[in-house]
Amino acid sequence: MITDEQIRHVAKLARIELKDDEVAVFREHFEKILDYFGMLDSVEENIEPVFHVLDICNVFRDDVPGECLNQEEVMANAPKTEKGYFRGPRIV
Amino acid sequence: MFNPISVSEVRERYSQGESCYDVISEFLEKIKDSRLNTFISISENEALAMAEKIDKGKLSGRLKGIPVSIKDAISTRGIRTTCGSKILENYVPPFDAHVIERIKAEGGIIIGKTNMDEFCMGTTTETSYFGPSKNPWDESRVPGGSSGGSAASIAEGSSVLSLGSDTGGSVRCPAAFCGVVGIKPTYGLVSRYGLIPYANSLEQIGPIASNVKDAALLLEIIAGKDYRDSTSVEKTFEFKLMDVSKVRIGIIREMIEKVDEKVQKETWRAINKLEELGMNYEEVSLPMMDYTLAAYYILAMSEASSNLSRYDGVRYGYHIEKEMNWNTYFSKVRAEGFGDEVKRRILLGTYALSAGYYGKYYLKALRVRNLIIQAFNKLFERYDVLLAPTMPTLPFRIGEIQDPLSMYLMDINTVPVNLAGLPAVSVPAGLNNGLPVGLQIIGKPFDENMILNVALKVEEEVWKR
Amino acid sequence: MEEVIIGLEVHVQLNLLKSKLFCQCPTDYHNSEPNTHVCPICLGLPGAMPVINRKAVEAGIAVAMALNAEIQEKTLFYRKNYFYPDLPRGFQISQYDFPLAYGGYVTIETDSGEKKVTLKRIHMEEDPGRLTYPGTIDTARYSLIDYNRSGMPLLEIVTEPVISSPKEARSFLNKLRTILEYLGVFDGSLEGAMRVDANISLKGGARAEVKNISSYKGVEKALSFEITRQKNLLKRGIMVEMETRHFDEARGVTISLRTKEEEQDYRYFPEPDLPPMEPRSLIPDVKDTIPELPDAKRRRFMEEYGISDYFAKVLTSEIRMADYFEKVAKVIDPGLAATWIADILKGELNYRDMEFSEVFEAEKLIQVLKLLAVKKITEKGAVKVIRVMLDEGGDPLKIVRRLDLMVMDLSEVERLCDEVIEENSQAVSDYISGRKEALNYLVGQVMKKSRGKADPGETNRILIRKLKEREKDSS
Ligand SMILES: [Mg+2]
Ligand SMILES: [Zn+2]
16 A cells, blocks of 8 residues: 655655645545545556647648747746846755 | 626626726626635736736737636746745746737737645645635535636636646536536647646646636637647647537446446436437447546656655755755755645555565556556447536545545546546536536547537536526 | 667757747847847747758758658657746657667777778757756756757767767768768767767666767767776776766766666657658758768769779768869869878868868968979978968968068079079089089079079979089080
């Protein structure tokens, strides 16, 4: 079954901080929902997966440069900026 | 209160000489007075400016002066677009979605952005950061979701046309619960450019209106190839009246048998009425039904887990002032910015895609997708349209369903259509205990005209009588 | 000595395309203000959707064909999911199953002869943005992000683990750069044009992956450092750990980033917004655009121009040099042209740390070599003109005139020779009496009088003739 550790691992992969009581609740939901998803185990492997429902391919555009946003528009929603850069979190 | 307004009623007022400014002002007032929490943002200035232009004769088009409300998942240039989430509470897109460009080009007036489940993840609008919308038929009940604000705004008459998006039933469900018409177009008919993605391979933007012809009009305008969406195809849509008396109808047994008795009763009443009119039907089976819900949720959650990775509090959206390491920063921003249902789906989607589970979940779901497409193809060899109730129950009370899986099961009749990429419409077909019941009409790919003509028959012969 | 096993993952920016891989933003962001070459798509704004640049796929096909790889029937874009502040969507659109091409090879020269470096696969992907820090990476309180690079088209070319030394790795990369530049899709001189991840192991040991080596010189350095590090571990009896390391270019060392337990889980799945591609259907269009490649050109140069294998190799190592040579060889003796381009001009460039792209027009070299051929200037003079043109630019004739490099007219040399013979009777009689070294003195005198403008060979010849005449007369 699903362990608290697995929930924590997935939350780490998804970059969502969880409190201990949240871990317990999500584990409970995971168990129920994954149990339900388990019905697909009986689906046979010889059926081709459908990646795209439309039967189209080779959809391209030409290599023609177009308009960019201006720097002001680019930065309009940014919480923190500095000299035309987005100011992001620390790396180390 | 259920008080929808049609396009022709508004046009009638214009032809009586009323100014666009006055008409639009009235709608804006109605939005402000509404007790249903249907809107997240009202674009009052933009709407009135557009109305003035129309009054000066500067704008024309097939939607001239018609107020249109837009689900808050669809990007509107210069108008805040939250997707029902705290994480996008202050996000203002610098571009319009393709469908918005088309509506504006036809003189339609964007009056505001409607309430919705956070990132389209819900069946009731209860997961909205901005609180749930209420059902115009009974304010203690949900309007359906996730495009609940859109459907409720049509039903209460605070807008005339609306755009929702349908990933697993999010247009059809609220249309059914609010007693209005909602179309989920064939995958690829309408450009998704500008629709904030939940599950790209499943969703389409779709019209919601008080009647079939209005919904068809809006579909005519938004349908068509857009080079910015590589999955949009070279097709247009034009609504043409047709004789439906010889249409071959299949009733999907699995979609009726398991639903609430009251819904069953109204569905059969509608079908019998069609039969009285000389139309024939047969009961058919969709054998893969049992698997579709699981397949749908696996695909939707997997795609969502990836789509929602971009919300990290750096370029836009909710952020934290304090400086910290990027890993911690992202994790905290996302913990504080997302609601529980969104987190649940991101985590489940992450799990389903993670090493060792891809084959068990994601690939399996895509195999089911193949099976359901084949099953539908087979049915469409013998039938032109397939009928079923849109929702398995009547609109339920706000807060009534707490368990996530029980909530997911509400989508059982709508998700097969998304998995197969088919067109479907929900049209009101009856009332039970003062609550509307929606009938779902499913068609072959790009056969919107057929399902809308059948829906028109239901509207005229069943609903309006 | 332990056997070294190296495999490379080379990221090549298709920087000569006009627009990015999935959006219309122009690719000429180098030297631009930050965040000025971005749009909703490459900024990852919600709702913006990617559309594939046809030319990028065609360029990928051309590269795959030039590298003898097998282009696949069907190819798909996938999402590679991971978080990093330079990645605007939280996933990179890349390829996984169904890459553009499998296999292929690049022929390189090693100390022990020709070697085929075999390739595993070639796939397309987008570049992330660029992070900088106020100060250094480990002390900065925050980062600064520029998304101009975000969405630039990349090809990832993955070799089999068949490279056996840092030097081989370097010559593989050089050859790869040559081929890519021949195809006209890549300018290797631009910043960040080629970035390498290297897998290194000693036979029998675990492999370490060194990430993001971003200069040609860095590759040899990073590999050598890593090999020494692993050898030293083994000497001390310590097992090499499987891990990912980062190359610190400034300090010339590799640093551990993460061990195997912390391996990334990229959760690949097909990008739903991009339909599949059938690249083979584009081959007919691409085929005609593939030019003559280095190895073929080298063979042709040897046959057509009769130049040595060495010269042919140097001249074809850069498409610009090869084209330059062909222009010159049309009017100038190919042997002379080859020497002057491959040896002298190339040498002067290397000395100046200049790229061939910075060289003056071929017409100018033709003028210089023409003057040399008719002995209007000396070899020394020709080199001087070339140096001035590289350093200051300018027109060869004007430079010759300004520096007074024109060789003296032969009749004038004759006159000076006569003068010198008259004025140096002692030396003349020394010569006649058999002390042949006196000639050098006389040549020197003529050169002095001509202020170095007389051709020393001609002077020599004339003096000998005139002295012989004297000899006859006096006997
Ligand atoms: Mg890569
Ligand atoms: Zn862009």
